[in-house]
Amino acid sequence: MNETITTMLNHRSIRHFKDKPLSDEQIKMIVASAQAASTSSFIQAYSIIGIKDMEKKRKLAEIAGNQEYVAQNGHLFVFCADLSRHELIGELEGKDVLPSIESTEKFMVALIDAALAAQNAAIAAESIGLGICYIGGIRNKLDEVKELLKTPERVIPLFGMTVGYPDKINDQKPRLPxxxxxxxxxxxxxxxxxxxxxxxxxxxxxxxxxxxxxxxxxDRWSEQMANMLEKQTRMYMKEFVQKNKMNLR
Known part of the structure; x- marks a missing residue:
């Protein structure tokens, strides 16, 4: 077993970070690692927004369900599905790309590209002793997130990732067999x-x-999942996605 595999197998979500920001060099390394991930047909249909401003972090923490570690960390990344640049490319090249980029297929490509990039970023961060935690809670109020981050049409913030120096490390949850x-x-x-x-x-x-x-x-895992899935959450998502001119066809 090599160091990369050991790093991946030792993963656990970190929710307590030391009050120490990431350096610009660390941020660039993490983003470069994200960009090295596989991307469908080289489309690179994602963007990453880094958040250093404490007021924005606090607002995102509030949106995410008052999760304090969304504000208190070394750096906050927000991963976005992004087909806006591809609309611009169509305009520049004189090609009608809208039927394609408004398709469910390209929407799925953007989601997958963003997820692959994010996991590369996570492994890169953990490989240098940092901890991470994915933040799906930003999808609680995406209209507010889009306004806060000033994202244009065809860009959808998908999830955040807090990164920093671990202050407390929990036991690892056992995965499915x-x-x-x-x-x-x-x-x-x-x-x-x-x-x-x-x-x-x-x-x-x-x-x-x-x-x-x-x-x-x-509580049992099946019990936990059934209780969670019984509650309908973020049911506005289809309307939000279509309003932002993605997944229309």
Whole structure:
């Protein structure tokens, strides 16, 4: 096992950071690593917005559900799906690109490109001893986020990533079993096998919470997911995406 794999296997979300900003050199290195990620057909359909201004961080922390670590960190990155530059390219080259960039396919490309870039950035940060945490909570109020970050049409802020020097490191949450994630040749559809794997994982997660909280919490993963998914959240997203001229076709 090499250092890169060890870094990835040791990942955990960091929510307590030291009061120490990242250097400009570290920021550039992380962004360069993000840009080195694979991109569909070289389209590079994403942008990254770095936030240093404390007032903006505090506002984003409030939007994200009053998560203090969105404000208190070494640096905050916001990853965006971005097809605005491709509209401009069409204008410059005299080509009608709108039917393509307004398609569901290109919207998916932008989402995937941004996610691949972000994970490269995360691994780069962790490889030099920094910690990270993804922030999906900025999607709670995307109209306010777009106004705050002044993003144009065809640009959608997807998630934030806090990066910094860890002040507290939690235990790593056990992931789903290998057999539950990896399917050989075809998708495993034996329900009894699936249920058995879920039950075994539920027991593992319940024991994890029990030990971590000293018996104050013992919920199962299936219980946790069912309770979360029963609540409808961010149901405005389709309208928001279409309003920003993405995924129209």
């Amino acid at each position: 290998f057999e539950h994630i990896y399917h050989e040749e075809e998708y495993e559809q034996d329900k009894d096998t699936y249920v058995r794997q879920l039950q075994e994982y539920d027991q593992l997660i319940s024991s994890y919470y029990d030990e971590r909280t000293g018996g104050k919490r013992k």
